[in-house]
Amino acid sequence: MMIVMKPTATEEQVQAVIARIESCGARAHPSRGEEVTVIGAIGDREHVARLGLEGHDGVEQVVPILKPFKLSSAQLKVGDRTVIEVDGRRIGGEHFSLIAGPCTVESRDQTLTAARMVAAGGASLFRGGAYKPRSSPYSFQGLGQEGLRLLAEAKAETGLPIVTELMDARDLEPVVEVADVIQLGARNMQNYALLAEVGRAGLPVLLKRGLSATLEELLMAAEYILKEGNPNVMLCERGIRTFETAYRFTLDLTAIPVLKELSHLPVIVDPSHAAGRRTLVEPLSLAAAAAGADGIIVEVHPEPDEAICDGPQQLRADGFAEYAEKVERAAAVAGKVLSNETA
Ligand code: PEP
Ligand code: MN
Numbered sequence: 001m002m003i004v005m006k007p008t009a010t011e012e013q014v015q016a017v018i019a020r021i022e023s024c025g026a027r028a029h030p031s032r033g034e035e036v037t038v039i040g041a042i043g044d045r046e047h048v049a050r051l052g053l054e055g056h057d058g059v060e061q062v063v064p065i066l067k068p069f070k071l072s073s074a075q076l077k078v079g080d081r082t083v084i085e086v087d088g089r090r091i092g093g094e095h096f097s098l099i100a101g102p103c104t105v106e107s108r109d110q111t112l113t114a115a116r117m118v119a120a121g122g123a124s125l126f127r128g129g130a131y132k133p134r135s136s137p138y139s140f141q142g143l144g145q146e147g148l149r150l151l152a153e154a155k156a157e158t159g160l161p162i163v164t165e166l167m168d169a170r171d172l173e174p175v176v177e178v179a180d181v182i183q184l185g186a187r188n189m190q191n192y193a194l195l196a197e198v199g200r201a202g203l204p205v206l207l208k209r210g211l212s213a214t215l216e217e218l219l220m221a222a223e224y225i226l227k228e229g230n231p232n233v234m235l236c237e238r239g240i241r242t243f244e245t246a247y248r249f250t251l252d253l254t255a256i257p258v259l260k261e262l263s264h265l266p267v268i269v270d271p272s273h274a275a276g277r278r279t280l281v282e283p284l285s286l287a288a289a290a291a292g293a294d295g296i297i298v299e300v301h302p303e304p305d306e307a308i309c310d311g312p313q314q315l316r317a318d319g320f321a322e323y324a325e326k327v328e329r330a331a332a333v334a335g336k337v338l339s340n341e342t343a
Contacts, residue, residue: 001048002076003039006060013058014039020051027227029071033080040065040076042227067262069219071226072233077264084204084232084266086180087161089124089339091204091234092266096336097295098324099163099206099268101127103310104140105147113302114317115154121321122328124340125181126151126160127297131167132309133187140308144171148178155180163206163297169197176201186210186238186273189221199228206268206297208236215255219263234266235259236297237288239274248276248313251284256291266294272313278304281315282323289330296327 003017014030014037021028026043041048045064053062067073083092091097100118105111105128115126130147132140143150151162161180166172167188175182181204188194189210198205205225209218222233237256239249251274259267271284285296301307301314315323328338 001041001045001053002063002065003041003053004060004063004078005037005039005058007036009037009058009060013056017053017056017059020053020056021048024048024051029076029226029229031077031080031231033078036060036078038076038078040071042070067219068216069223069263071231072219072222072263072265074260074262074264081264082231082233082266084234086125086204087159089161091124091268091339092294094336095294095339096289096328096331097124097268097339098122098327099125099127099295099297100300100315100320100324101163102301102307103272103299103314104129104132104308105143105150106308108150108153110302111150111154112157114300115158115160117302117317118300118320119158119160122324122338122340123160123320124295124338125163126154126158127163127183127299128154129165129183130175131165131171133165133167133185134309145174148174152178166194166198169194172197172201176203179203181206181234184208189213189218192221192224195221195224196228199225199230202230204232204234205230206234206236208238208270209240209252209255211249212241215259215262218259222263222265234268234294235263236268236270237274237293238270247274247280249274251275251288253287253291256288256293260292267292268295268297269293270297272297272299272310272315276313278313278315281313282326285323285327286330289327289336290333292334292336293331294336298323 132142269288
C-alpha cells in the first residue's frame with residue numbers, strides 16, 4: 001500500500017504513520033518528494049488496510065500499489081525520480097553519467113593509463129573489474145584484491161569514483177572498501193542472497209539486467225536491494241539474448257523509456273557488452289543517450305588489441321574524449337547535462 005501524505009503534513013504526522021505501519025509488522029519506506037511525502041507500506045496488505053490510515057492526521061489518501069514491484073515503482077515517487085549522489089556526481093534526474101574504463105583491471109600501468117585518459121575525456125566515474133564473471137572457468141578470472149588495490153590507486157590519482165563488480169558475498173568487505181558503486185553483473189541478477197547482502201551494505205548499486213530477464217524480473221531483483229533499506233539502485237540495460245547472431249546481444253533500447261515509465265530509478269545503458277564490437281559502441285551510445293538514458297557504462301582500454309578480455313569491444317582510450325563529446329551532445333537532446341567533476 002502507498003500512503004500519500006498531505007502537502008501540509010508535519011514530520012510528527014509522518015512519524016506517527018510510520019509507527020502505525022510498523023505496529024502491524026509491515027515495513028515503512030518513506031519517500032520525501034519536493035511536494036509530498038509518500039510512505040510505502042510493505043507487508044500483508046490486509047493488515048495494513050485494517051489500520052484505518054485514511055483517517056489518520058496528515059494523510060491525504062491510501063492507494064494500493066498495483067504492480068508486483070513496489071519500492072522501485074514510479075507510483076511510489078509521484079513524479080519524482082531517484083537521484084543518486086556519488087562523491088559529488090549526480091546520477092539520475094537531469095544528470096547524465098559517463099562511466100568508463102577497462103573491462104578488467106590487468107596491470108598498474110593499464111589501469112592508471114585508462115583512468116587518466118577517461119578522466120581527461122570527461123568521464124563521471126571509472127569502471128574496472130577485479131572479479132570477472134567468465135563463461136569459461138579456464139579464462140582469466142580477474143586480479144581480485146590486487147585489482148581492488150589498483151582501482152583505489154586510480155581513484156586517488158584521478159578523483160574518479162569507482163564502479164566495480166561483486167560476484168561473491170565473501171568478497172563484500174574488500175569491495176566495499178574501494179568501491180563507490182557496487183556492480184552486480186547480468187549473471188547474478190537473480191542471485192537473491194547476494195542482492196540482499198548488497199542491499200544491507202548500503203553503497204549505491206548498479207544492477208545489470210540478466211541475459212534473458214524481463215523488465216519485471218529486473219525490477220523485482222532491484223526490489224531485493226531496496227527492501228533492505230538501500231534506496232540507491234540504478235538499473236542497467238546491457239543487451240539481451242534474441243535470435244539474432246550478427247552481434248553479441250540485442251541492446252533493448254525500448255527498455256529505456258519503458259523502465260522510466262515503470263520506475264523512478266536511474267537507467268544506465270551498457271553498449272559495450274551488447275555490441276561485442278567496437279564499431280557498434282558509438283552508435284548505440286548515441287541512441288541510448290538520445291532516448292533518455294541516465295548514463296552509459298562503456299569499456300575503454302589504452303590498448304584494446306592487447307586486452308585480456310573483451311578486446312574487440314573496448315573503445316581506444318585515445319579516442320575517448322571525442323566519443324564523450326558526441327555522447328554529451330546526444331544526452332543534451334534528451335535534456336540532460338553531463339555530471340562530472342566540472343558539472
Ligand atoms: C561487465 O560489465 O564487466 C560485465 C561482465 O557485464 P555483464 O554482467 O553485463 O555481462
Ligand atoms: Mn567486459
